[in-house]
Amino acid sequence: MSCSLLSCATEPDRLFEMSDYQGPRARWCPGCGDHGILTANQRLLADEQLKPETTVYVSGIGCSSRFPHYMKTYGFHGIHGRALPLATGVKLSRPDLDVFVVMGDGDCCSIGAGHWIHAIRYNVDMTVMLLDNNIYGLTKNQTSPTTPQGYASNTQPDGSYLPALNPLVTTLGVANASFVAQTADWVPGHLFATLKAAHRHQGFAFVRILQRCPIWTPDIFQEAVMDPAKTELLVHDDGIRDPDTEEAYTTHTWHDPADIHDGRRLASEPGTVRLGLFFRNEAQPRYDVTRRIPLQTAEEKIAHLERELDRHAV
Amino acid sequence: MNTNPPAATGSGLPASAASASPEVHTFHRHIVEVVSDSGEGAQKCGQSFGLVSARMGNGAWTVEIIPAEIQPPPRTPGSASGVRIRIGSEPVTNWGDEADLIVAFNEQVLLARHRLGALKRGATILLESMWETHEDADIRRAWDEAMRELADGDYHFVLVPMEEQTLTITENPQRGKNMFILGLLSAIHLRDLDIVRDQIRKTFAKKAPEVAESNIKLMELGAAWAEQNVGFRIDVPCKKPDKAMVVMNGNQAIGMGAMASGMDLCAMYPITPATSVSHYLSDVFETSGGIVHQAEDEIAAIGVAIGASYAGKVAFTVTSGPGMALKTEFIGLAIMTETPLVIVDVQRGGPSTGLPTKVEQSDLLAALFGQPGDAPKVVMAPATIEECFHCMVSARQIAESLRGVVIVLTDANLATGVQPFPRPELDPHWQAHLPDLGPIPKDRKPFSWDEQTGLSKRIVPGQPDGMHTTTGLAHDEASTVTYAPDVNMRANAMRSRKLAVFQQTLRPPPVYGGDEGDLLVVGWGSTKGAIEEAVDRAREQGLAVSSTHLTFLSPMQPGLKDIFRRFSRVMTVEINYSDQPGDPFITPENRRYGQLCLLLRAQTLVDIDCWTRVPGEPLRPGQILEVMRAKLATDGKETA
Numbered sequence: 001m002s003c004s005l006l007s008c009a010t011e012p013d014r015l016f017e018m019s020d021y022q023g024p025r026a027r028w029c030p031g032c033g034d035h036g037i038l039t040a041n042q043r044l045l046a047d048e049q050l051k052p053e054t055t056v057y058v059s060g061i062g063c064s065s066r067f068p069h070y071m072k073t074y075g076f077h078g079i080h081g082r083a084l085p086l087a088t089g090v091k092l093s094r095p096d097l098d099v100f101v102v103m104g105d106g107d108c109c110s111i112g113a114g115h116w117i118h119a120i121r122y123n124v125d126m127t128v129m130l131l132d133n134n135i136y137g138l139t140k141n142q143t144s145p146t147t148p149q150g151y152a153s154n155t156q157p158d159g160s161y162l163p164a165l166n167p168l169v170t171t172l173g174v175a176n177a178s179f180v181a182q183t184a185d186w187v188p189g190h191l192f193a194t195l196k197a198a199h200r201h202q203g204f205a206f207v208r209i210l211q212r213c214p215i216w217t218p219d220i221f222q223e224a225v226m227d228p229a230k231t232e233l234l235v236h237d238d239g240i241r242d243p244d245t246e247e248a249y250t251t252h253t254w255h256d257p258a259d260i261h262d263g264r265r266l267a268s269e270p271g272t273v274r275l276g277l278f279f280r281n282e283a284q285p286r287y288d289v290t291r292r293i294p295l296q297t298a299e300e301k302i303a304h305l306e307r308e309l310d311r312h313a314v
Numbered sequence: 315m316n317t318n319p320p321a322a323t324g325s326g327l328p329a330s331a332a333s334a335s336p337e338v339h340t341f342h343r344h345i346v347e348v349v350s351d352s353g354e355g356a357q358k359c360g361q362s363f364g365l366v367s368a369r370m371g372n373g374a375w376t377v378e379i380i381p382a383e384i385q386p387p388p389r390t391p392g393s394a395s396g397v398r399i400r401i402g403s404e405p406v407t408n409w410g411d412e413a414d415l416i417v418a419f420n421e422q423v424l425l426a427r428h429r430l431g432a433l434k435r436g437a438t439i440l441l442e443s444m445w446e447t448h449e450d451a452d453i454r455r456a457w458d459e460a461m462r463e464l465a466d467g468d469y470h471f472v473l474v475p476m477e478e479q480t481l482t483i484t485e486n487p488q489r490g491k492n493m494f495i496l497g498l499l500s501a502i503h504l505r506d507l508d509i510v511r512d513q514i515r516k517t518f519a520k521k522a523p524e525v526a527e528s529n530i531k532l533m534e535l536g537a538a539w540a541e542q543n544v545g546f547r548i549d550v551p552c553k554k555p556d557k558a559m560v561v562m563n564g565n566q567a568i569g570m571g572a573m574a575s576g577m578d579l580c581a582m583y584p585i586t587p588a589t590s591v592s593h594y595l596s597d598v599f600e601t602s603g604g605i606v607h608q609a610e611d612e613i614a615a616i617g618v619a620i621g622a623s624y625a626g627k628v629a630f631t632v633t634s635g636p637g638m639a640l641k642t643e644f645i646g647l648a649i650m651t652e653t654p655l656v657i658v659d660v661q662r663g664g665p666s667t668g669l670p671t672k673v674e675q676s677d678l679l680a681a682l683f684g685q686p687g688d689a690p691k692v693v694m695a696p697a698t699i700e701e702c703f704h705c706m707v708s709a710r711q712i713a714e715s716l717r718g719v720v721i722v723l724t725d726a727n728l729a730t731g732v733q734p735f736p737r738p739e740l741d742p743h744w745q746a747h748l749p750d751l752g753p754i755p756k757d758r759k760p761f762s763w764d765e766q767t768g769l770s771k772r773i774v775p776g777q778p779d780g781m782h783t784t785t786g787l788a789h790d791e792a793s794t795v796t797y798a799p800d801v802n803m804r805a806n807a808m809r810s811r812k813l814a815v816f817q818q819t820l821r822p823p824p825v826y827g828g829d830e831g832d833l834l835v836v837g838w839g840s841t842k843g844a845i846e847e848a849v850d851r852a853r854e855q856g857l858a859v860s861s862t863h864l865t866f867l868s869p870m871q872p873g874l875k876d877i878f879r880r881f882s883r884v885m886t887v888e889i890n891y892s893d894q895p896g897d898p899f900i901t902p903e904n905r906r907y908g909q910l911c912l913l914l915r916a917q918t919l920v921d922i923d924c925w926t927r928v929p930g931e932p933l934r935p936g937q938i939l940e941v942m943r944a945k946l947a948t949d950g951k952e953t954a
């Protein structure tokens with residue numbers, strides 16, 4: 001059947017500017033890293049000239065998950081930890097939509113961890129951002145799975161008891177991962193370049209964004225922010241390139257994103273903050289392709305059902 | 315043990331060796347059970363027998379007898395697996411009381427049915443004979459003990475050398491006995507063997523043709539054995555139905571109904587007894603415009619369904635009690651965001667893992683009130699297999715037009731019960747429309763609630779100028795988050811108002827029996843057939859008993875109070891737990907009522923009583939009749 005309703009009709013040139021994607025003023029704390037991530041997204045959408053009406057931001061619950069409210073696209077601010085199933089449903093049902101997902105570290109790596117693992121495996125085409133401030137922000141300073149060991153919070157005042165979960169290593173450990181990158185809210189050029197690569201990736205593009213929370217974790221990223229020499233950039237011709245960032249951040253490591261083993265090694269080495277593309281493979285199977293909902297007219301469906309009833313006729 | 319058992323039995327069947335012309339006994343209702351160790355194929359045999367009977371024009375209702383494990387230890391009562399088939403000259407609406415005739419592959423599974431009181435006193439038993447003389451002394455001893463225990467049933471035994479016979483034409487009797495039995499039963503019940511052959515071919519349609527043919531040979535062997543060795547026949551007169559009929563179980567009907575409704579995404583996580591909906595759909599949906607998404611858990615399943623619905627369609631999710639519990643938070647989100655959604659809960663025994671394979675009607679209150687906050691939704695309960703089909707079409711339409719959640723409550727009895735019903739006349743208009751992706755006019759908001767009805771038209775992604783963020787937080791018409799008291803109160807009212815508006819479109823439930831009388835029994839869901847049969851029997855005995863059955867539990871159908879007023883006693887009959895008056899510590903003040911009963915009392919202020927049980931099996935009409943008689947013996951008028 002023809003799918004004219006579902007396909008985006010091309011119209012006389014509409015030119016979108018960043019302001020076309022800007023919703024109401026964001027209500028995050030001043031200095032919150034989420035502001036910069038929001039701007040990077042708006043810049044990306046303008047750069048890619050995405051139609052606001054066919055773009056959907058899906059989120060869970062948390063400071064970071066307020067994100068869709070501040071965009072002028074479609075948004076679905078869901079429930080804590082469950083952004084990924086919602087986004088999967090949106091994309092399965094409407095492949096014509098451009099789907100972005102925003103989650104916090106509690107959202108994605110704790111309550112939503114099960115969905116996270118499986119969404120990586122489904123490899124449905126979407127751009128997935130983990131806004132990782134190493135803390136529960138909205139609920140006021142509780143330890144998250146990514147809180148560094150020993151770091152104090154309201155629930156673990158003597159410091160987090162356990163080694164932090166590493167979202168990159170976790171993602172890279174799941175079968176069928178297809179795009180794994182890390183960037184930081186305070187490196188706007190790299191952030192933008194990473195989001196662009198993620199958006200262009202056909203599949204589940206997972207981007208962990210190190211995100212400053214000046215309220216609860218002001219010191220966690222302080223060193224990395226102040227001293228670019230402490231940050232290592234993964235560079236490669238097939239990787240994420242941003243000349244300005246490469247000029248400011250001079251510690252470079254040549255890493256071929258096709259090499260998952262090296263990607264895992266680089267992701268798991270403690271100490272160094274590494275930004276860049278750890279792994280990409282667009283050849284991984286995509287659930288939204290293999291499981292595309294067949295399009296049939298009402299009449300076709302009814303005809304099928306008549307045959308089904310024949311099979312059950314007495 | 316004697317292969318020529320005494321003649322006089324409760325069902326009056328002489329089971330002597332065949333004479334030239336066997337005695338034919340005619341019944342208008344008749345219950346057969348086939349039980350074996352799990353894995354021996356009794357279910358396939360019994361279901362085929364039921365289908366053949368339906369095709370010949372009998373009313374039929376089959377119920378599966380399911381053990382808890384996949385392969386429990388053989389030759390134990392816990393291993394009993396099989397089917398009850400009730401056939402009749404008229405449509406059959408429930409599984410009836412006790413079985414008249416049972417085929418058992420060993421004495422232990424027979425014992426299981428005996429202990430459950432499933433067999434009529436004096437019932438005819440066709441039993442595998444090999445165990446009586448088995449080389450293993452333990453088995454012989456078990457046989458003797460079982461026979462002693464069975465003696466008080468006054469049963470009428472026909473010993474059948476099932477294995478010995480089957481071995482004459484197949485090497486693996488484990489795989490052949492069931493078809494031998496099908497032949498045996500078919501001959502005894504005067505079934506048309508051509509229809510039986512055809513049914514076997516249908517059953518094995520997906521296998522190589524030789525498979526069906528060798529099964530037909532086994533069936534013919536069984537029929538021939540009966541011709542030579544069984545001295546009675548049972549005739550349940552049938553007439554070819556005057557309209558086209560289909561036959562299926564309730565879960566297949568749910569699946570087909572979903573397809574008829576045009577829904578194209580079923581998101582689920584396996585759970586008994588709901589899973590077979592997805593098995594069925596996985597088989598046929600994908601070629602007819604839909605997919606089954608097996609999610610990583612029930613939470614994800616409903617999340618995917620909501621995401622798909624949000625994007626412009628109506629999706630559905632199928633589950634059972636434990637899965638419903640997990641979906642709770644997402645149900646609230648769908649209600650808060652007014653995202654249409656259909657949820658099928660195939661109820662089983664609870665709480666917790668409960669009775670996974672057994673019937674219960676205990677999720678009603680959870681469906682209505684299981685979500686924190688006020689979460690109004692439509693809850694409906696099909697009462698027959700046919701209604702399982704049609705309710706899916708209605709559910710999709712209701713969800714769409716109310717922009718809300720519809721929960722369909724079926725149960726394990728409907729899920730696996732097989733019943734013929736008139737072939738639905740499909741209508742392309744039942745099918746969902748593709749989402750409208752036209753631009754949104756300036757003054758339209760995501761929740762432009764009509765003040766009178768609470769209804770609003772949804773905006774879906776892809777519609778230009780409709781951009782907004784859907785949120786589970788309290789919001790105003792523009793979907794802007796706000797905690798303003800007036801906005802929150804209005805939004806709650808708007809979501810609730812939709813139910814009142816919908817209720818206005820419903821009709822009072824029909825009253826079965828007489829319009830007024832001494833007792834009205836109120837039911838919901840799969841108990842309808844048993845309740846109405848009990849009403850029939852009561853009225854035959856001159857009792858002024860009627861019943862009414864609710865399809866909608868939220869909102870409730872109108873006119874209930876008027877109906878109740880016409881009876882001096884009103885009670886519900888349900889398969890869920892309630893305290894019995896007279897039990898230790900139970901007083902009128904602390905008594906916990908059946909779930910529908912509690913709702914009706916709250917809604918109507920009528921002093922409604924209840925009789926509820928949780929036996930893990932469907933209620934029997936005879937049982938309900940006794941309850942009616944007992945209720946009639948109490949003072950009336952307490953309800954008026």
Ligand SMILES: Cc1ncc(C[n+]2csc(CCOP(=O)(O)OP(=O)(O)O)c2C)c(N)n1
Nearest residue numbers: 061062063064080104105106107136137138
């Ligand atoms: C089911 C459920 N449990 C708990 C909460 C409370 N809650 C809201 S946000 C949050 C954690 C937020 O932390 P994170 O996901 O890291 O996001 P951030 O606020 O840091 O951006 C919690 C526990 C909730 N909303 N829902």
Ligand code: SF4
Nearest residue numbers: 028029032063137213
């Ligand atoms: S609490 Fe932290 S994460 Fe939340 S808005 Fe404020 S700065 Fe951002």
Ligand SMILES: [Mg+2]
Nearest residue numbers: 104105135137
């Ligand atoms: Mg956080």
